[in-house]
Amino acid sequence: MTTKFKNGDIVFVPARVLPNPDREPFALKDVTVTGQVKRKIQIDRQDGHGNDIIVASRLVHGPNLGITVLEIGDLSTEDHTLDPLAKSVLHYLRLLVRPENIRLLKIRTVSELQHLWSKYEPATSHVVFIGHGSEDSIRFLDRSDPVTGSELAKLMLDAAPSTDAKLFLSLSCLTGRAPFAKPFSKSPVCRDYIAPFQSVHSAAASLYSQSFFAHHLLSGEEVRPAHAKARSAVGAGVSFRRWRNGAMIAN
Known part of the structure; x- marks a missing residue:
């Protein structure tokens, strides 16, 4: 073989x-x-x-290794919540991977998402979502209704139809629940999907992200043990769930 x-x-x-x-x-x-x-x-x-x-x-990570941090802004909480979280993730990743393999994209609208995703998808293997979510959606400023998991996956697939499946880590509250996670993780854009099951403080989200990438990249561990150890690092009261092909994966 x-x-x-x-x-x-x-x-x-x-x-x-x-x-x-x-x-x-x-x-x-x-x-x-x-x-x-x-x-x-x-x-x-x-x-x-x-x-x-x-x-x-x-x-081993393939030649398209690249981590794209997508900050989905809302104007009102960027300065004290979204920006500090996005920068904490970005700066930690810069200690692990070459600068040219990491990027922070700050967007607020679906059109910005599709424009930038079509450009950076080929150089991306891992994606970090940072924004305001619910159990079935994430908010974008140019949409009167929040964008569901299935809609978000379709928007990204339409922007880059020949995409390779990526690992997605969402730091957006509640997006680890089935209404969002199941359809998104079932999409061709997604290989693995990890997200919080409940509302999560930015500090806890940052800690999970750093622990996960430390085990996954620095220690060279597969997704499953890296996820389990990151969950333990965050401690009680915060639970991140892993999904794949529309099903939640038990630890």
Whole structure:
């Protein structure tokens, strides 16, 4: 069995699998695939004994690695809630991934969403939603009615029809409940969807995000254990739920 990566592909691996990881400035390092061994890849780096390094493919991020933070503003709470949360997520990610692989997009309308998503979708593997949500929708300033999970997925798919499925982390209140999460996670735009089950303070949302990405990117863990550890880090009273293909995934 081979992996989804081909020889010559530029991919990203956790720095911890390389010699002298403390010398690497970011948690992920770009390397070239030079071979495949069952469900592992061989890369163009050697260990301290001169042996080619083999990495499990589940730890490898593809060439389109990129994290897009989408702040959906509302004019009234941006200064004291949405902006600080978005910046805390952005600055933490800058400690983990190269600057060119991270972007903060500040939008308020559906038209802005579609315009920017069509531009940045090819360079995105992970998306962070920051905005005001409910159990079935997220608010945009140019819509009299909030946008539901199924509508949001369709808007993004219409803007980038050839999209690859992404990992979405929503920090918007209540959007981890079924009315929003089920249809959104079932869409072709979504591979994994994680969101809070109840109202969540910005500080708790920031803490979950930092813990999740620390385990997922810095430690090179898969989504499931990274999510479980991030949930534990936030503590009691705040629950983030993971969805995939329209179904909630038990931890």
